[in-house]
Amino acid sequence: MSETIRLAHGLGGRLTQNLLDQVIAPALSGADGHAVTLDAAVLADLAPPVVVSTDSFTILPRFFPGGDIGKLAVCGTVNDVAMMGGRPRYLALGLILEEGLPIEELRRILISIGETARRAGVQIVTGDTKVVEKGSADGIFIHTTGFGTRVLPPVGPDQICYGDHILISGSIADHGAAILNAREKLGFAQTLESDCAPLWELVAAVATAAGTGLHALRDPTRGGVAATLNEFARDTGLQFVLEEAAIPVREEVAAFLEVLGLDPLPIPNEGKCLLMVAPEAASAALNALRGHPLGRQAAAIGRVEKGGRRGRVILETRIGTRRVVEMPLEAGLPRIC
Amino acid sequence: MTEIPYRSKPLVQELTQALQETARNLPPFTLMHVCGTHEHEIGRHALRQLLPKNLKVIAGPGCPVCITPASAIATAIQLAQMKPRPILATYGDVVRVPIARGSLLQTKAVGADVRIVYGPREAVRLAEENPDRQVIFFSVGFETTAAPVASLLLADLPENFSIYCCHRYVPAAVEALAADDQNGISGYLLPGHAAVISGYRVYDFLPARFGKAAAVAGFEPVDILAGILSLVRQVEQRRPVVANCYPRAVRPEGNPKAQEILARVFERVDAGWRGIGKLPGTGLELRPEFRRRDALFRFGRGEEVEEDILPGCSCHLIMTGRREPPDCSLFGQVCTPENPRGPCMVGGEGTCRARYLYPEQENV
Numbered sequence: 001m002s003e004t005i006r007l008a009h010g011l012g013g014r015l016t017q018n019l020l021d022q023v024i025a026p027a028l029s030g031a032d033g034h035a036v037t038l039d040a041a042v043l044a045d046l047a048p049p050v051v052v053s054t055d056s057f058t059i060l061p062r063f064f065p066g067g068d069i070g071k072l073a074v075c076g077t078v079n080d081v082a083m084m085g086g087r088p089r090y091l092a093l094g095l096i097l098e099e100g101l102p103i104e105e106l107r108r109i110l111i112s113i114g115e116t117a118r119r120a121g122v123q124i125v126t127g128d129t130k131v132v133e134k135g136s137a138d139g140i141f142i143h144t145t146g147f148g149t150r151v152l153p154p155v156g157p158d159q160i161c162y163g164d165h166i167l168i169s170g171s172i173a174d175h176g177a178a179i180l181n182a183r184e185k186l187g188f189a190q191t192l193e194s195d196c197a198p199l200w201e202l203v204a205a206v207a208t209a210a211g212t213g214l215h216a217l218r219d220p221t222r223g224g225v226a227a228t229l230n231e232f233a234r235d236t237g238l239q240f241v242l243e244e245a246a247i248p249v250r251e252e253v254a255a256f257l258e259v260l261g262l263d264p265l266p267i268p269n270e271g272k273c274l275l276m277v278a279p280e281a282a283s284a285a286l287n288a289l290r291g292h293p294l295g296r297q298a299a300a301i302g303r304v305e306k307g308g309r310r311g312r313v314i315l316e317t318r319i320g321t322r323r324v325v326e327m328p329l330e331a332g333l334p335r336i337c
Numbered sequence: 338m339t340e341i342p343y344r345s346k347p348l349v350q351e352l353t354q355a356l357q358e359t360a361r362n363l364p365p366f367t368l369m370h371v372c373g374t375h376e377h378e379i380g381r382h383a384l385r386q387l388l389p390k391n392l393k394v395i396a397g398p399g400c401p402v403c404i405t406p407a408s409a410i411a412t413a414i415q416l417a418q419m420k421p422r423p424i425l426a427t428y429g430d431v432v433r434v435p436i437a438r439g440s441l442l443q444t445k446a447v448g449a450d451v452r453i454v455y456g457p458r459e460a461v462r463l464a465e466e467n468p469d470r471q472v473i474f475f476s477v478g479f480e481t482t483a484a485p486v487a488s489l490l491l492a493d494l495p496e497n498f499s500i501y502c503c504h505r506y507v508p509a510a511v512e513a514l515a516a517d518d519q520n521g522i523s524g525y526l527l528p529g530h531a532a533v534i535s536g537y538r539v540y541d542f543l544p545a546r547f548g549k550a551a552a553v554a555g556f557e558p559v560d561i562l563a564g565i566l567s568l569v570r571q572v573e574q575r576r577p578v579v580a581n582c583y584p585r586a587v588r589p590e591g592n593p594k595a596q597e598i599l600a601r602v603f604e605r606v607d608a609g610w611r612g613i614g615k616l617p618g619t620g621l622e623l624r625p626e627f628r629r630r631d632a633l634f635r636f637g638r639g640e641e642v643e644e645d646i647l648p649g650c651s652c653h654l655i656m657t658g659r660r661e662p663p664d665c666s667l668f669g670q671v672c673t674p675e676n677p678r679g680p681c682m683v684g685g686e687g688t689c690r691a692r693y694l695y696p697e698q699e700n701v
Contacts, residue, residue, distance in 0.1 A: 184455060184459075261374070261377070263381065317382050317383060318344050318346065319344055319345075319346050319349040319382055319558050320346050320349065320350070321382060321383035321384065321386045321387065322383060322386070323380070323381070323382075323383035326693075326694050
């Protein structure tokens, strides 16, 4: 087999077959009664209500401390299913490969997809591979669609009440800091690691502990905690008050962001969950989070109050002042003065 | 996270109380800072909430991205569009600065190779990685960023690396501002970063010639409040001096080595500040012996001509403390961070942008 992806790998002939048989199928094996090489799958045992979510992944660098584009492509989608209260079951996988991509690199990414899927309890049931000319894509783009059954009572912004406690399942800004450090070769210590992880198990544990006291969940990915809470504020008209001193940020991440003049609140996470929980269920939820390996650093970081004219997010700073946390505009850029 | 003493709540409360007491019997007065990072941190920690009601702290022309003339952005756009296509490297905020003919970001969208870098060394690395291409570093900023650029220019650099410089020197600009006796500013909070290079004796003209209070301050809440407290005390006692409230970083004479390197590479010239006009002695221009690194000289180009301010924009008034962002008719309506009409809405240090992101709403 050639060492890099060629256009012929996408033409449906023998090279395509080789790629499927030797690289793709072995990495993703483990499905009962499903072959990832098939064009479509019948999900006979998927009970309603079905939760479906779809996402595309184009991250650079493709490999970073704590993960890679493959792991991210599984986690991102299964977490979106989980945040709707759905237990993720199945994944459809689309690959867009750029001519010239080293096959070894593809293999590593696929192995990572397979491992993460097994860890997340999902089967990859169908897939598609396209090859585009050099320059038409950046190495590899991955698209995943996840399917699951909603097993939790309805959760979402419409369930949030004033008085709810705001919980976070662990330290914030790890993913964004790790990517920024790796992408820009800023040369900070390699202790900056992405938190990329599948969250369903953690969510199921909290849901069991909190019951109907669990009102809303969301993974604060792009735009971080700042964006997620602003979305909640917009959708509910309520006021979300954060206590700066209570928000867990790993020391090395805090130092890294401080040097660049960046605020941790808008920095992306890929393995964290924000939860809105009724006050009477808050301590049970927090204990359940802390009892799971992914939730050891979980913390109560604020509360939901009645809104004023419109919903908004307020930060009570470490020094005792209050300011509005706006919806982030764009990726943070280091400051020059 | 470890407790940072410069964000200590008890210290902040103590300073706040001292500020309230010192200012109690003063008529309304205004202080100006001239540093984008001061504005950013004042907003981020909501420090204006702690100020006495009769004290206003406004932002002067302290954002290097904001004050870079539109003509310089236009020139950079021209350089980026040359054939064969060079790599034009600059800071993230700079690419978004809007001028009448667009922005570097728009130029990139139509095919120019504009790269965002975090510092001059990264631009040099681009030159090393692309030996067959010309790499131009569009360099803006005050002496804080000019000093590392100067030291880089004294080192061995790849032949394909050149620089388009638009550096400015803070003390001369403060002098020009203070000389305008209509500005009604009682004192100046001086930028700690720039003073690390230039020192603070260089600001002696503020009390001596203009009777203005002055204090160099760092960037943590305690630093900023201590600087403001010093200014308020100077105003209250009518004894203006240049106080050093950032002694852990700033020495009276600054950093002589950095000054020497700056002087070897740059000469001081009169230079334009966007929306303000030419200020004497505020520009840092490459000396003739470094001309072969000068992108304009290398490619036989001149400065473009471009209007500094788009119609309706008040940035020039905001940067001289004559108008507050909400008093501009474009602010928050036509002019937003997503669609900036003037420089103050562009950079992270821009006054309008900071005010837009951290509005001082009542009852927060």
